[in-house]
Amino acid sequence: MTPIAQNKQENPALHFPALQPPRRYLFGPGPSMVHPRVYEALAKPIVGHLDPYFIQVMGDVQQLLKPAFGTSDGVTLVVSGTGSAGMEAAVANFVEPGTKLAVFANGYFSDRLTEMARRHGANVVRLEKLWGETYTEDEAREFIGREKPKVVAYVHAETSTGALQSGQAICAAAHDAGALVIADCVTSLGGVPVQFDQTGIDVSYSCTQKGLSCPPGLSPMAMSPRALDWLRARTSPVRSWYFDLKLIHDYAAVSHRYHHTAPISMFYALREALLVIAEEGIEKRWERHRHCHKLFVQGIEAMGLRMHVPEEHRIATLNTVCVPEGVDEAKVRKRLLDEPGIEIAGGFGPLAGKVFRIGVMGPLATEDNVQFFLKEFKKMLS
Ligand SMILES: Cc1ncc(COP(=O)(O)O)c(C=O)c1O
Known part of the structure; x- marks a missing residue:
């Protein structure tokens, strides 16, 4: 059997390092964290x-x-x-x-x-x-x-x-x-x-x-x-x-x-x-998401920010938060990704530049994760 070449000229595969995806907290609209x-x-x-x-x-x-x-x-x-x-x-x-x-x-x-x-x-x-x-x-x-x-x-x-x-x-x-x-x-x-x-x-x-x-x-x-x-x-x-x-x-x-x-x-x-x-039970899961959504909204409003959708019509797992006056939302998203490794999304179409889209789903829908997110988000806005 021919030995596998160990130098990059003879073996182009050596140009490609092993897959090592960055650790992300997927607080966007999806994909969300995998169990x-x-x-x-x-x-x-x-x-x-x-x-x-x-x-x-x-x-x-x-x-x-x-x-x-x-x-x-x-x-x-x-x-x-x-x-x-x-x-x-x-x-x-x-x-x-x-x-x-x-x-x-x-x-x-x-x-x-x-x-x-x-x-x-x-x-x-x-x-x-x-x-x-x-x-x-x-x-x-x-x-x-x-x-x-x-x-x-x-x-x-x-x-x-x-x-x-x-x-x-x-x-x-x-x-x-x-x-x-x-x-x-x-x-x-x-x-x-x-x-x-x-x-x-x-x-x-x-x-x-x-x-x-x-x-x-x-x-x-x-x-x-x-x-x-x-x-x-x-x-x-x-x-x-x-x-x-x-x-x-x-x-x-x-x-x-x-x-x-x-x-x-x-x-x-x-x-x-x-x-x-x-195993969790679908109704308990809905309740966990509803609970974390409430905590999330309380935290957002405590920062003086507003939600885009009236309370009774909000999706519990996906929050649209209005971008405050004078804030560059793309910069906030970039800093969140570069520093704590948090992914969130911006708005598009008529909502481009106007909202952040923040998902709190699955394994991230816990009180600790919501508090972690709010703390990091607040830092990036200030
Ligand atoms: C409401 C809704 N419908 C359809 C789609 C399309 O799904 P996919 O991107 O998985 O093809 C999406 C994707 O985000 C969605 O949010």
């Missing part, structure tokens, strides 16, 4: 994507997702890809060319939904509000009653603004009009209640890298019995083969025939993340 048990799961040996062991892992994940989504009647499954893959799957499967889709627009991700739906040939109608505002039941009823869409879409936790949209108001109005409801729960699942059945959602997608304390890479989904009937009744083929939910469901839960090579290690990770959540 140590999830890292351990990622290191386990892989099996094949058709191996009975992996089929069992997929089954476990589907089962563990049910309490996280809050569904007993619905079907849960996982799309390979980040949260946007779930969004694309929801749009591709429930929209056909010409389908009227009503979007409750109030931030960046409702715009992304609009763009995807238009690319899939939907006739998109939008109700517009400023970034950070939410919709009331009366507004939802008026809009849906006027437009009579076949499908309605909203973002439950709008990451670009920090606002939480109540789903009940929208779902009740949509169902009265015979429309199906798609809810983006990318930032809510695992951190704040989704309550899929109780709210009346028909299709929901999320991600792994926020409230579930797992790396990015998968998109958990839930579908109501109505949504399944809708899929069965669909006459035109789903334009995206990869995101065809009937094919994915068949592989994951029915025939287990090959659809795609599922990312095995990410399924291990998600299974472990969901087990960690099940």
Whole structure:
């Protein structure tokens, strides 16, 4: 065997040091901190994507997702890809060319939904509000009653603004009009209640890298019995083969025939993340996040700062704090990253330069971590 060259000229690999990612406190909107048990799961040996062991892992994940989504009647499954893959799957499967889709627009991700739906040939109608505002039941009823869409879409936790949209108001109005409801729960699942059945959602997608304390890479989904009937009744083929939910469901839960090579290690990770959540108890987890959110807001207000979203519409896991007059928010973020290694995010679109976006999720949602963050943040502002 030829010996491995030990000088950089003959062996270019020696130009690249071993991976040594900096230690960060991920207080941004996501990715959030990964639970140590999830890292351990990622290191386990892989099996094949058709191996009975992996089929069992997929089954476990589907089962563990049910309490996280809050569904007993619905079907849960996982799309390979980040949260946007779930969004694309929801749009591709429930929209056909010409389908009227009503979007409750109030931030960046409702715009992304609009763009995807238009690319899939939907006739998109939008109700517009400023970034950070939410919709009331009366507004939802008026809009849906006027437009009579076949499908309605909203973002439950709008990451670009920090606002939480109540789903009940929208779902009740949509169902009265015979429309199906798609809810983006990318930032809510695992951190704040989704309550899929109780709210009346028909299709929901999320991600792994926020409230579930797992790396990015998968998109958990839930579908109501109505949504399944809708899929069965669909006459035109789903334009995206990869995101065809009937094919994915068949592989994951029915025939287990090959659809795609599922990312095995990410399924291990998600299974472990969901087990960690099940052991804590989903309601206790929501309560822990709510408690830390309150402490966070108290600390922020004690510094004389303001929150962007009114109290009753805030996402417990993602805070938007108004940038005080005269403060360069980019500089604050850079110093936080360079010195204590804390990542937070700024605003974008109409909120560029106006808000800090600060996530308090998963392992970071403890009293000590909130106090640690507030102390460092205060230092950087002064
Ligand atoms: C509300 C919302 N929807 C969709 C997405 C897209 O998810 P991803 O970046 O994982 O593709 C995000 C990402 O932050 C999000 O916050």
